[in-house]
Amino acid sequence: MYSPCGPEYAPAGDVSAALMVLDSRLKSVYDGPLETDPEQQQLVDQFIASLGPSQADDVVDGACTLVYMFMQWLRMAYEREGRDVIEYVVPSFVASLRMMPKSVPAEAIPTMTGLVVAAGTGLSPSLWRKQYGDWTSDEMNPLEATALLLAEHINRIVDDRAFATRMVADALSATDGDRD
Structure with a gap:
């Protein structure tokens, strides 16, 4: 069935950058803030700060692809x-989003839930969200939390802390190989 929100119409965005941020956040969740490599965190923070508007949009689209x-x-x-x-x-x-009130304001929970439901039913999260207007700065942390919670859910299912990020990295490597 045709939908203007179908994933075939969505930009993939910068999945590699979104994956790098996600991987860093997952490691800090698993290892705790004291064990997180401060140099790695500084690099991620510098990278995010260096993004221009179109690059930031690409990372947001990449997070939606994740x-x-x-x-x-x-x-x-x-x-x-x-x-x-x-x-x-x-x-x-x-329930997990509700336990994160500093990162995820209550008013962002319905949007992130809609994003997950859209993706779960085969729609592009990016295009689904776009029909309600542009992303807001208040939705960036909730979007990051959404990707993190889904990755962590996968990792718990397979009992492997790195499975979700490795799965995406392998998919990216396979598509890079297809281009050669």
Whole structure:
């Protein structure tokens, strides 16, 4: 069925940059703030600060691509067990967002939930969000938290802290190989 929010119409964005930020955040969650490599964190912070508006938009699109990829992986994993991805991901996702009031204001939770549901039903999170206007600066932390929570959900399922980021990195490597 045709949808103007289909992933085939969405820009992939800078998935590599979004993945780098996500990987850094996941490591800080798993290792704790005291164990996080301060040099690595400084590099990520400098990178983010160096982005111009169009580059920042590309990273946001890249984060949406990560959300889409993670939800598609989760959908396939839950369908293999005869379960619905929305039923098994969204409630815990919303509960986790609600426990992050400093990073995720309550008013951003419906948007991030809609983003996850859109991705879980095969729509582009980026295009789904765009139909409601431009991204706001207040939605950047919630978007990052959304990608992080989905990656962590995947990592818990497979009991491997690096699985979600490795899966995306492998997919990126495969597409780079296709270009050669």
